[in-house]
Amino acid sequence: MVYQPGSNNPFAIPSKHGEMPTFVVRASKPQLPPVDLILENAHVVSLPMRTRFRGITVREAMIFRGLKGWGEFAPFVEYDDVEAANWLAAGIEAAWQGPPPAVRDAVPVNATVPAVPADEVAEIVARFPGATTAKVKVAEAGQSLHDDVERVAAVRELVPRVRIDANGAWDVPTAIEAIEAIGDVEYVEQPCATIPELAAVRRVVNVPIAADESIRRADDPLLVVRADAADIAVLKVAPLGGMRKVLALNASLRMDVVISSALDTAVGMAASVSTAAALPVLEHACGLGTGALFERDVAPSFVPRGGVVGPRLVTPDDELPLASPERAAWWEARLRRCHAILMAR
Numbered sequence: 001m002v003y004q005p006g007s008n009n010p011f012a013i014p015s016k017h018g019e020m021p022t023f024v025v026r027a028s029k030p031q032l033p034p035v036d037l038i039l040e041n042a043h044v045v046s047l048p049m050r051t052r053f054r055g056i057t058v059r060e061a062m063i064f065r066g067l068k069g070w071g072e073f074a075p076f077v078e079y080d081d082v083e084a085a086n087w088l089a090a091g092i093e094a095a096w097q098g099p100p101p102a103v104r105d106a107v108p109v110n111a112t113v114p115a116v117p118a119d120e121v122a123e124i125v126a127r128f129p130g131a132t133t134a135k136v137k138v139a140e141a142g143q144s145l146h147d148d149v150e151r152v153a154a155v156r157e158l159v160p161r162v163r164i165d166a167n168g169a170w171d172v173p174t175a176i177e178a179i180e181a182i183g184d185v186e187y188v189e190q191p192c193a194t195i196p197e198l199a200a201v202r203r204v205v206n207v208p209i210a211a212d213e214s215i216r217r218a219d220d221p222l223l224v225v226r227a228d229a230a231d232i233a234v235l236k237v238a239p240l241g242g243m244r245k246v247l248a249l250n251a252s253l254r255m256d257v258v259i260s261s262a263l264d265t266a267v268g269m270a271a272s273v274s275t276a277a278a279l280p281v282l283e284h285a286c287g288l289g290t291g292a293l294f295e296r297d298v299a300p301s302f303v304p305r306g307g308v309v310g311p312r313l314v315t316p317d318d319e320l321p322l323a324s325p326e327r328a329a330w331w332e333a334r335l336r337r338c339h340a341i342l343m344a345r
């Protein structure tokens with residue numbers, strides 16, 4: 001299909017003065033904006049973290065402007081193109097469709113506590129004012145169960161409700177031992193890597209099990225339900241392909257959900273918060289305060305006040321912390337490959 005200039009082009013973004021661009025672009029799929037149009041309005045940023053999280057000290061992301069606002073493309077660098085293409089679909093949805101209608105204007109969020117030593121916990125928790133739930137990372141490579149027990153105990157002194165996330169690092173016996181040693185928690189997120197292991201742990205322990213990677217990285221996100229492997233679904237907007245995909249998944253999962261960030265910049269976080277704000281029912285705090293872990297964001301971060309964040313549109317700052325030209329070229333090539341995958345889907 002060939003889009004002509006002006007109003008016949010459904011993806012054209014008017015200039016600040018309202019003028020329509022005068023280019024002709026080719027697209028073979030009417031619902032996807034052409035890749036050159038995405039890249040024309042894109043920036044690659046490099047955001048320093050205040051605390052190492054998930055092995056990341058600098059978060060890179062591509063953000064781009066569409067007809068309805070801004071979208072983000074920031075799959076973790078080790079993800080392959082097929083998985084990364086979901087993140088592009090999410091960014092395009094945000095930029096060209098905008099958010100779904102909200103049913104609430106405040107979303108409770110958890111404090112997110114990386115795998116830091118116990119004596120650093122207070123400084124981290126202070127970045128999430130008013131949070132009454134904390135999610136604590138456990139089972140970090142190179143650390144011991146004793147480190148986890150100490151960190152969780154330090155968090156419990158400050159925040160009444162604690163959940164833990166092992167990112168699939170334990171085998172079944174280790175998970176059972178660790179969960180018993182750590183004691184009372186709201187839930188354990190992804191104690192083991194596989195769905196059968198989650199189900200095995202769930203049958204033994206007296207604590208709810210939440211599935212994260214088993215949903216967002218699975219070929220079929222509903223396998224967890226069929227295997228009776230979890231009580232709670234942790235849903236991340238970018239890895240699952242967008243806000244409306246997550247809302248549809250929520251409708252078919254029939255279990256409690258928690259919306260959590262994928263270490264989003266403020267642009268991606270706007271989509272994540274909008275999704276949480278659009279859920280018909282929200283029983284648990286969401287993992288959407290991670291803007292507090294950034295030293296610098298692309299716009300004012302969604303930092304909790306009184307334990308909540310609210311949905312809003314985000315426009316990036318005029319001055320952005322841009323990545324190097326080499327990294328920008330890497331992201332552009334990655335986006336082009338992911339766009340080709342979406343075109344073929």
Ligand SMILES: O=C(O)CCC(=O)C1=CC=C[C@@H](O)[C@@H]1C(=O)O
Binds near residue numbers: 054110135212260261
């Ligand atoms: O849920 C939260 O509190 C914050 C988000 C968070 O923990 C994560 C974001 C991105 C990648 C992940 O390793 C991690 C998670 O596993 O949930």
Ligand SMILES: [Mg+2]
Binds near residue numbers: 190
């Ligand atoms: Mg997780």
